Amino acid sequence: MEILEQRAAWESNFRSGWLAQHQQTGEFDWKRYQRPRNAEPVTGFGIPLATSRIVLISSAGGYLVRAQQPFDAAHPYGDYSIRTFPLYTPFDQIAYAHEHYDHTAVNADPQVLLPLRHLNDLENEQWLGDVAPQVISFMGYQPDVSRLLDETIPAIVDAAKAMGARGALLVPA
C-alpha cells in the first residue's frame, strides 16, 4: 500500500507538463495537470470514538493572525508548510491565507471549515474521548504532489503522533 501509486510517473508528467508550461509561458494550463489517483485502497482498523483522541486537520489556510506568519497564499506553486494552534482559540484570532476559495462562508461562520466548538461539544457530551489540543492547519493549494509527500505529510504525521491522536478528522476547504 502506497500513499501515491506510480509517483515517479506523476512527477514526470507534472514537470514536463503543467510546470514546464507555466515556467515557459507564465500561464497555467490545468488541462495538463494530472490529478493524483490510486488503484488500491489502504486498510486500517476502526477505533472506539468514545475513548479515542481525535485531531482536526484543516486545509483552510487558518493561522493565528497576531502570532504566526500567514501562508504564502499568492505563490503560484503553493505553500507546503503547516501551522498548529490551540483548539480553544477564539475565532477572531484566526485568519485565512488561501486564495483558492471564497471566504464569505468562513467569515460569516468559521465552523463551516473549523468545527472547533462542535468538537468541544462532542467531547463534553462524551461522544468523543477527547480532541487533540492543537489543530493542524495548512493551505490546501499544493499543486506539487511531490512536495506534499515530502514536506507537508511528514510534518502532519509528526504533529498528529506527537499529540497522541488515534484518529484524524480532515476537513478540506
Added chain:
Amino acid sequence: MGLIARALELTGIATTLTSWNADRTVPIKPPRATYTNLARGATLGRPGDLAQQRRILEATLALLEQDAPLAPVYFPEE
C-alpha cells in the same frame, strides 16, 4: 486531503474526511469519507446552520469506528 488521509492511516492513525468534491477525492481512495453537494468554502454546512454542520460532522466521525477501506458515503446535503 485524500493523500494525507492515506499517509496517516498507514502510520496507524485512523482517518475520516468529508468533502464537497467527490470527483477529485474519490479517485485518490481515502480510507473513509463522506461526500456532499455543499459549496466550496463551506465543507461542513451552510453558515449558521449548526444542525446541518453537526449532522455532517457526526456522520463523518462515525466512520472512524469501522475498519477501512469503506465505500464512499454520499449525503444529499446542499
